[in-house]
Amino acid sequence: MAREFSRSDRVASQFHKEIADLLRTEVRDPALGMITVSSVEVSKDLAVAKAYVSFLGAQEAPERCIKHLNEWVPQLRHLLGRRIRMRVLPELRFLHDDSIERGLRMDALIDSLHIPPNDTDDGSDPSE
Secondary structure, three states: OOOOOOHHHHHHHHHHHHHHHHHHHOOOOOOOOEEEEEEEEEOOOOOEEEEEEEEEOOOOOHHHHHHHHHOOHHHHHHHHHHHOOOOOOOEEEEEEOOHHHHHHHHHHHHHHOOOOOOOOOOOOOOOO
8 A cells, every 4th residue: 555645755744844943943043034944855865855945024135045044054953853853864955935036026017917997887798
């Protein structure tokens, strides 16, 4: 009988919860703003965990925030090792998730479309 979720999916789910909690409680840097973990992907061999994050209210560019956040990786891996019982903890990498920005840009583009108002709002059919 096949399992519903693979082990890498279960590990990714647990990492998502723990990383989000650690970023909220341990990483207190006002330059990063509020950090949101949108998803975590773990390789099939459980060697690498990629955490996709976005920043709200960051004072620096996302690329610099990611670089700064990657400097926290050794401390975060140490804390993750205490919370998650695994023989070998995956290598942790932070990547910027720009889906929120892309969504906001798409929203702005849609809002910027000028749709002329319908002159016949009285309910009558304009083709008549």
